[in-house]
Amino acid sequence: MxxxxxxxxxxxxxxxxxxxxxxxxxxxxxxxxxxxxxxxxxxxxxxxxxxxxxxxxxxxxxxxxxxxxxxxxxxxxxxxxxxxxxxxxxxxxxxxxxxxxxxxxxxxxxxxxxxxxxxxxxxxxxxxxxxxxxxxxxxxxxxxxxxxxxxxxxxxxxxxxxxxxxxxxxxxxxxxxxxxxxxxxxxxxxxxxxxxxxxxxxxxDKFSYMALSDEKQRIMPTMEDRIHGQPLAYPEAVLLTNPANPLLRGEVDDKYQYSIENEVNKVHGWISPDPPVGFWIITPSNEFRTAGPNKQDLTSHAGPxxxxxxxxxxxxxxxxxxxxxxxxxxxxxxxxxxxxxxxxxxxxxxxxxxxxxxxxxxxxxxxSWPYNFTESEDFLPSDQRGTVAGQLLVSDRYINENLMWAQSAYVGLAAPGEVGSWQRESKGYQFWTQADEKGYFIIKNVLPGEYNLYAWVPGFIGDYKNDTTITINPGGEVQMDVLVYEPPRQGPTLWEIGIPDRTAEEFYIPDPYPTLMNRLYINQPAEKFRQYGLWERYADLYSEQDLVYTINVSDYSKDWFYAHVTRNINNRTYEAATWKIVFELESVNIGYYTLQLALASANEADLEVRFNDASAQPAHFSTGIIGKENAIARHGIHGLYRFYSIDVASNVLQEGNNTIYLTQSRSRSPFQGVMYDYLRLEGPPEGY
Incomplete structure (x- = not known):
């Protein structure tokens, strides 16, 4: 006993x-x-x-x-x-x-x-x-x-x-x-x-080298270096003015520069050079973390x-x-x-x-997950868990008349809720996997309970949710029927900006100020957005007028700024920025066009959309005040995903040149704004 x-x-x-x-x-x-x-x-x-x-x-x-x-x-x-x-x-x-x-x-x-x-x-x-x-x-x-x-x-x-x-x-x-x-x-x-x-x-005095991934490793400043550094616009960011290691002088240190998505945040830690010893935090499962695989969080930072x-x-x-x-x-x-x-x-x-x-x-x-050596009756071993398997396909007749494989789709089980509710869910467990190239998936070691099955597919807008409530019993196996996702679509694509991947990574990310760099990211184009102060570069690049993007002429990787931010007037006053999308229509068909608008992040923003009338009141569409994600200030390239399908009456469009005005109307600080994931204008449904 x-x-x-x-x-x-x-x-x-x-x-x-x-x-x-x-x-x-x-x-x-x-x-x-x-x-x-x-x-x-x-x-x-x-x-x-x-x-x-x-x-x-x-x-x-x-x-x-x-x-x-x-x-x-x-x-x-x-x-x-x-x-x-x-x-x-x-x-x-x-x-x-x-x-x-x-x-x-x-x-x-x-x-x-x-x-x-x-x-x-x-x-x-x-x-x-x-x-x-x-x-x-x-x-x-x-x-x-x-x-x-x-x-x-x-x-x-x-x-x-x-x-x-x-x-x-x-x-x-x-x-x-x-x-x-x-x-x-x-x-x-x-x-x-x-x-x-x-x-x-x-x-x-021992642990000075931090490792987060194959690419993200470096010698770090100490807490003393930060205390004696120069505070910057956001509390966590400090310019190192006289660090103990002179090689770090002139760099910016900010713990949010080392954030990682939950799905890949499995091991990180510190190394002592003398004696050579590593201290690591290993997280073998994400089931107990909140808000799904795309949620970003802190890892390690100066201290150490x-x-x-x-x-x-x-x-x-x-x-x-x-x-x-x-x-x-x-x-x-x-x-x-x-x-x-x-x-x-x-x-x-x-x-x-x-x-x-x-x-x-x-x-x-x-x-080894789930472990079999824990003594708490609340942590269940594998034989008391279940499995869900199936195949996800995509139906979009404007791309392909046939069903398409949901290649690399993110498929997960989370608490029952609305479409996309998994990314805001925080109390329960979530179980996620990625489908293979043909959309097949298997989710293992699911705790007993009731779930909805959710998914999103890279390259397609919106979220999938299966209407069936899935009950997992200890040791049970659930084989789903072939599932078909129909992403939002009203008509044929007239033009598009970006890639529907839930981030703003594909857009133009400017070079950092030479005096405000973290050298870790100088040669890492995939994470160039981690540099401090990039939001201020908008006013430098668009000093005379706001961004204008011309369909079939502009290149979103060069001409679409990664974040729709406010304009810095005098370091005390900021004003709203209005971006323009200019495009041509050879003809305008009677009916409704659709602007599919996907946001990768928002922070205390109100995005107003107008068609061919910059002063229309009220705006033809407004998101209302959305977001408290701070991805702009905290060097992220996404926060929560938001999707809007906007009806555009044909009477607001015209043959020839058209302009869409995008105004982020709130402007109390430099950190208010949105990041776009993807925009697409669709014509009226065929046969309308």
């Missing part, structure tokens, strides 16, 4: 008072050999599994008089505060503490949540356990629980959630796992949640800081915050994520060696 030990803060105080001396002697006599070894054999690459010939040490647990518990498997040692559950220190491969011990105990490795009650201010709260429990303890694995219990006496002081933080250390594994169960009970008060994450603050983001409003705004009504029950498991440590010889490019190994470890963790 499993033995479970639970202590409250008060009980711990009594226990420590009685047994402190005994525990101290035990701790001092405990065998920690192997932690700080630096013999030649230990300098070999330690991939995170046992080195051949190395003793497979069992997992051990120690406590001491300073209210901490230490887990030790002979490879890595992790210290936690009791009963809070903060990570106080990590020892590995000759580094006695990987975390920055200059920070307070609760400010080294922790979970946090940002929340507010209706009408109240946002509250940042580190999640502190009130009870500590040993869930599993044997020679192969230890799982610890640090639990926060909410009651009405905590209203306004702590978020109305029960939270069970779990940590797992396993035998022979170079790292540890972390997950948490969040729960609300019936009758609890209304609350909104903007952020849930894990934060690790590493030693700045490594993040595991579960919930945030970054690049989406309050549309994706979790809002719980009075009395609404809820439960969700976030994680597990894997904190992985590796080391390498100091020869032969250790940074690349460590990064390549971290990617290998990531693939191993992805292949």
């Amino acid at each position: 499993e033995k479970v030990i639970t202590w409250s803060r008060r009980q711990w105080g009594l226990l420590v008072g009685c047994l402190g001396a005994i525990l101290l002697v035990f701790f001092l006599l405990a065998d920690h050999s192997g932690y700080h070894e630096n013999t030649p054999s230990r300098r070999r690459v330690l991939w995170g599994r046992r080195v051949k010939g190395q003793k497979s040490l069992e997992v051990k647990l120690y406590t001491d008089i300073n209210q901490l518990v230490m887990l030790d498997n002979g490879i890595v040692q992790v210290n936690f505060s009791i009963p809070d559950g903060h990570v106080l220190g990590i020892s590995y491969n000759g580094i006695p503490d990987i975390l920055d011990d200059h920070n307070r105990r609760e400010d080294r490795g922790y979970w946090d949540v940002v929340w507010n009650e209706p009408g109240g201010p946002s509250i940042f709260e580190r999640i502190e356990g009130a009870y500590f429990t040993i869930i599993t303890q044997n020679e192969d694995q230890i799982e610890l629980s640090f639990t926060k219990i909410w009651d009405i006496s905590l209203r306004g002081k702590s978020v109305a959630l029960n939270i069970d933080k779990r940590y797992i250390l396993r035998r022979g594994i170079s790292g540890y796992y972390s997950y948490a169960v969040f729960e609300r009970l019936e009758g609890w008060p209304e609350v909104g949640i903007d952020q849930i994450r894990i934060v690790y603050k590493l030693r700045s 800081i490594a993040l595991s983001m579960f919930v945030s409003t970054h690049y989406a705004g309050t549309d994706v915050r979790m809002n719980f009504e009075e009395g609404e029950p809820w439960k969700k498991v976030f994680g597990p994520i894997f904190v992985y440590l590796n080391s390498a010889s100091s020869q032969n490019n250790p940074q690349q060696v460590l990064w390549e190994n971290a990617k290998e470890q990531m693939l191993s963790e992805v292949g």
